[in-house]
Amino acid sequence: MPNSTPHALSQRNSTHFHGLLEYARLPSAAADLILLGDLTGRYANGSYSRLASNGRTVALRADRQGAADHGHRITAAIACHVARAGGTVDQLTQLLLHPEHEGGRHARNIALRSGQTRALDYIRRVWNSASQTVSTTRALDSRHDAYEVLAALRDRIETTPWRGERGRTALRVLRAHLTFAEIAGGPLHHASERQTAEEAGISRTTLRVVYETVLKPLGWLRRLRVGHGREGSTWYLDCGSAPGHGAPAPLSRSQTTQFPPDPALEEWTTPETATTADIDSTVLGRLMGHDAFAHHGLGSTALMLISALHQHPNQTTGELIGTSSVSRATAYRTLRRLADHGLVQHTGETWALAQRALEGFGDGLPGADTGLAATAAQGWDKVAEHHGTAGVAARRKALHTAERATYREVLDRLAEHRSKAVVIVRDGHQVLVPAPRPDEIPPTWHAPDGRVLDPATGHAAPDWRVATDGRLILITPSDQRSYDELAAAHAEAISEWNSAA
Template structure:
């Protein structure tokens, strides 16, 4: 009899093997019938999990499981790209970056989704392909947002939109496994019921254009590299300049000298948001207004503002002297450091818990053998006294000092007890299996 945890681990391993085989058959142009014949063939080792389901729960249940695996594999294969080389991987990521930069991201939630997606794109570029690993804390620190906001964006924008797919949930010291794609398998845009810009009880005056209109849904063009470099700074926190200023900076860096109407389209912001963000940036001397067009100050991306030439300085304007000074003015200085410290404390507490679980000592087992009680130590290799170990995996009886005939040290160092049931031949084991299976089916 196997422990429940071991049975669950074996089932998960078998499912992963089955899913990998299904993906291979789908990529090779096979069908679900080909996969069924392959998995149910008695000589195919990879189909052990499917055949085990057939023996345990019946043929119909196994066929239903195979069809579900095939459906998931078909979706995965159709939405992924087989990378032929490192150069091909870089080309795929470059095309994905262009797709991200030319996709409209309207609304506050859309701009936050862009920050999260750009963080994952950075992780993918480091990993060398769309498949990468990232934890929630790591992504939140990179994007400069909280974990609560991160989860909301995952579930409402990026996953439904087909931009991100979590292949494996992180456990222990390993982060989650993600696959980043171009969003072609999901619906685009922000769900109306989930957009923060649509949470007011009554719609605003259409003349104010508070909501994004068709003019903001076309012509998006930003430099996501600029956004990735600045989004983790305190100056662009929620109570600071915000994501709208990030979009304006990214749009002006990609294409200088734009009018307000052009910025509405290229930065995917509403007219009111564009005016508000430009006003804040202009107060710090980070953008300059020349007639109808806006341009970046010479050192705007470094956080240093300059007064435009031949312009009357606004008494309320304070030229930026670095992003830290901007963050201090808005009261957001230290937000990122506090978030990293909190995450570090959470990681330390979690790792301490994992260490305690790894060192958990199970209770000793007492068995009765030949009329006397025998204490079997907990199943840990380092808890078996060295004096008990003899050459050849045998165990010395601590009372007599002679090898005990029924005790052995397993390959993993644990102490095991051999019984007459362990000495059965293959035919005897097969007969016992058939008898147990018959009893199981009769009871069911």
């Protein structure tokens, strides 16, 4: 940076500063970044350091590598500002290659080292990436704006028809990510596969299937960075446009341009279902992790019907088919199961949730001919026990905990470059026994004369010897030296090495 204070630099470039704002329609923060560079160090985080191989400490990068990374981040930020302001790649090039713009130092350094053509190619690549990012994201100026975006996304999720079992499972996964995003305070959030599977109440295998076949192809969810070590993956919820379509969608219950899932993904469509739905995803998110709604329990269909009835009580079966995006046959079958558990009530032509149904309590229908209806379900745990799914969530969580512990143990061993050891308790003290090396043999294989006994025949193996430290030594036919001669040669080699050192 030139030997001038930021204030003096701003004074000298005052006229150019206002021209820049008018020229590219950029906000003042973007103009400061272009003229003065990254004075606050906002884009330097992580540029000059990296996570060491042990996964715990931070190692410094070379100055040139750190400066290049820092400069690239500044360049990318400027490109995003210009793209969001409706600028062009030519305007970005002029801003970056201007000799008085500190924010373009990285691009100018590339031009000096590698030529103007290489710098222009670099700027074009950055511009293409920035344009794609800006077209699929929305600028959030405050935490309030982030919550408004998430609320609009929740509304769009609730009015989208999620047809088929795979679509309903995808809704559970998407609702789990929306919960994580609400905790994080914006569409950008971190979550691991195990964490999401526990929140959605499904297995990791099912989770990956709906990721790859529904949510990611249709644009609901993007994985920006794959998790590694102790960090979960970085995800971004698409809040700006309708999944699978380029135009922004109206975010309201009364009008939506959401399209149903692709039939090629094995999602069925029928004339009896509407093009919009209307459910309460908050209720769905609260119940979906319970054992009662596991795969062999009530399932995702019951979640959709309960969420639709909570949003609008007293619906007919035809109305429920539209609001829950469930086929007629599946709706009748699931409603009967819910009624048997005393969770819904049928009055005339309409259905409604039973009193205290969301807490898992309800009264059986009078006159029902099932033995289950005679005994009211005492909570969701009783429902899970009836369907044989009690304890599924606890077992899944215990499995994930064990997998995490094993994975972290492997990471620690790799970080320390050591092999697995055994810990035994002797006299109340823990004793660490190193793992056996490949050239170690059991004591029962040792012959009195230093040879190795073949465990299959019990005879001495002619090509092997046992060293004094218990290691195996192979005596090949081309090497006719005895063990004593080998030991003497090894001692001589060690002596020569020490003398040379």
